[in-house]
Amino acid sequence: GGGEGIMDCLFCKIARKEIPSALVYEDDLMVAFRDINPVAPVHILIVPKEHVESLADLGEQHRELAGHLLLKAREIAEREGISESGYRLVSNCRKDGGQEIYHLHFHLIGGKRLGKFA
Ligand code: 5GP
Numbered sequence: 001g002g003g004e005g006i007m008d009c010l011f012c013k014i015a016r017k018e019i020p021s022a023l024v025y026e027d028d029l030m031v032a033f034r035d036i037n038p039v040a041p042v043h044i045l046i047v048p049k050e051h052v053e054s055l056a057d058l059g060e061q062h063r064e065l066a067g068h069l070l071l072k073a074r075e076i077a078e079r080e081g082i083s084e085s086g087y088r089l090v091s092n093c094r095k096d097g098g099q100e101i102y103h104l105h106f107h108l109i110g111g112k113r114l115g116k117f118a
Pocket residue numbers: 010021022033034035036037038091092098099100101102
């Protein structure tokens with residue numbers, strides 16, 4: 001990860017439909033699509049269309065976008081039928097967080113009992 005411009009960023013390409021994905025939701029601000037390597041029955045990536053590298057790169061100008069992503073994650077969880085039993089919303093941030101794709105995203109994970117953090 002890192003060192004990539006907007007033109008060759010994988011998630012920017014997916015958001016622009018230049019690379020196919022199993023899209024579950026789209027609006028002006030974001031896309032949500034299924035992770036190619038799911039760790040649970042439901043594993044969806046919540047991704048802003050704007051290229052922000054990570055949580056650490058969010059600024060005051062992203063306040064509305066950040067709230068939008070969070071509320072849509074909740075909505076998608078309901079639609080996926082995992083809201084009652086519960087789920088996890090995670091954003092891996094930079095090196096120690098294990099981030100691999102340097103375009104901000106939240107993992108919406110559920111459909112099974114998840115283990116605790118490392
Ligand atoms: P990170 O490790 O950056 O938090 O998460 C990146 C996620 O993107 C991983 O869970 C990985 O499986 C997923 N991923 C990587 N490449 C692709 C792709 O081309 N398509 C989709 N749908 N997911 C991808």
